Every structure is written in C-alpha cells, then in structure tokens.
Amino acid sequence: MxxxxxxxxxxxxxxxxxxxxxxxxxxxxxxxxxxxxxxxxxxxxxxxxxxxxxxxxxxxxxxxxxxxxxxxxxxxxxxxxxxxxxASTDWLTGCLNRGAFTAEVTRLLGQPRTYGAMLVVDVDHFKTVNDRLGHDRGDDVLKLIAEALARAVGADALLGRLGGEEFGIFLPQADDKAARKIAETIRDAVARIGLVFEGRSYPLSISVGGATFEGPSDFRSLYRLADDFLYRAKAAGRDRVALSSAA
Incomplete structure (x- = not known):
C-alpha cells in the first residue's frame, strides 16, 4: 500500500x-x-x-x-x-522550451488591451566557458543562470530557453521603467553568481536586449526587435542592457 x-x-x-x-x-x-x-x-x-x-x-x-x-x-x-x-520543459534548465515559450507568449499577445515587454538574454563568452571548463561544467553554468533568472523575474513572468545560451523572458503588464529595472536586476543576479572551479573564480555576465509594446503585437516582430537590441548590447561591450519600445 x-x-x-x-x-x-x-x-x-x-x-x-x-x-x-x-x-x-x-x-x-x-x-x-x-x-x-x-x-x-x-x-x-x-x-x-x-x-x-x-x-x-x-x-x-x-x-x-x-x-x-x-x-x-x-x-x-x-x-x-x-x-x-x-513536452513543454527544457530538459537541462527546467525553463519552458522554445516551442512552449513561443506558444504561451503568442497566447498572451492575443489578449485585448495587453502591454508588456520581451527580453532576450545571452550569456557572454559562453563558448569560452565550454572550452576552458568543459561542456558538463557549461551545462552547470546554464542551470545556475536559469535559477538566477527565475528568482529575479518572479512568478508572473514567462522564462524560456530559446536555444544554446539564449533565454527569453516575457513580462506581461510591464512598462519601459519596469522592464528596464527587471533587466538590470537579472544582469546583476548573474554577475553575483560565484562560479569557482579548481580553486579559480570565473566571472559570469549576460547581455540583455529588450522591447516593450502596448497594443497589438506578434511574437516574431517582438522577438526580432528584442534580438536586434541584444546585438546592440553586445556591440557596446556586453554585460549591459539595451531596451527599445515597440508599437
């Protein structure tokens, strides 16, 4: 029994x-x-x-x-x-996988009178982490970062792993100020991760691109804009936030 x-x-x-x-x-x-x-x-x-x-x-x-x-x-x-x-969870990090994240964000975008923000997060120099520490340790790093992101964004946000070292965060009902604050919070949370391997400390950082919207929008347009600003953040030196508004 x-x-x-x-x-x-x-x-x-x-x-x-x-x-x-x-x-x-x-x-x-x-x-x-x-x-x-x-x-x-x-x-x-x-x-x-x-x-x-x-x-x-x-x-x-x-x-x-x-x-x-x-x-x-x-x-x-x-x-x-x-x-x-x-079927909807990323096997490594426990976040939503890309398909589930896309579907749920699309559903929320279809609701009337909605506004919010999309953040695209990329781990800086992640290839270097894999090359120096090995892929197993790189997987551990992704888990630590996913946990830090989940704690920082709270229960109302959607967190998904979009592929590799890239994560997506959807913030329903978040304006420019709130989105920027959360983006800086997650950047700081990752920077505080104390990664130590064989007695040596390895700093971690992320770059964040984001787009806020108010009114009708679609996943592809929102993601494309947020991803564009992610590349701007990386081009400006990484470990920073670049955010823009979408219609």
Missing part, C-alpha cells in the same frame, strides 16, 4: 477518497430505493434484513471497484500532466 501511495500526489488521493465516498453513498441510496420498490411489489415494503442487504451489498462490492477505477483515473491524469510538462 505504501508503494501505491507514492504513485499519486496528496491532492490526487484526496480526490479519490472524496469521490469514492460520494459515489458509494449515492449507490447505497439508489440500492435502498430500488430494493424498497421491489419489496413493495411482493410484500409490504423493505424489512430490516432487506435494508441491511441493500446497504452492505453496494459498499462491499461497489466501493472497492469505484476506488480502483478512480485510482487508475488519477494515475492517468498525473501521467498526462507529467508528459505535458516534459
């Missing part, structure tokens, strides 16, 4: 217990009603033995079956949820 409990989350078990109890109660009530109707046909109505049979028969036969069916249903529900998460 302990192994079975570990296969479902606590909320899922609560749903199984509640629905099993509810459906068992309903089956008992229906059993009593039907038994009484049958007994009235052949006698004066349901008696004590008939009442006991009408109560315990569905409890002994129906309740276990209901519980098993609901348990299997919750297993399937949670398995589907895990598959959906795997």
């Amino acid at each position: 302990s192994r079975a409990r570990r296969t479902l989350s606590r909320p899922a078990w609560l749903r199984v217990y509640r629905l099993t109890g509810l459906l068992s109660a309903v089956s008992v009530v229906l059993s009593i009603i039907f038994t009484n109707l049958i007994m009235e046909t052949f006698s004066a109505g349901i008696n004590v033995p008939g009442l006991m049979v009408s109560i315990f028969t569905p409890l002994l036969l129906g309740t276990p079956l209901i519980g098993i069916i609901l348990y299997k249903q919750e297993q399937l529900r949670e398995a589907n949820s895990r598959l959906e998460r795997l």
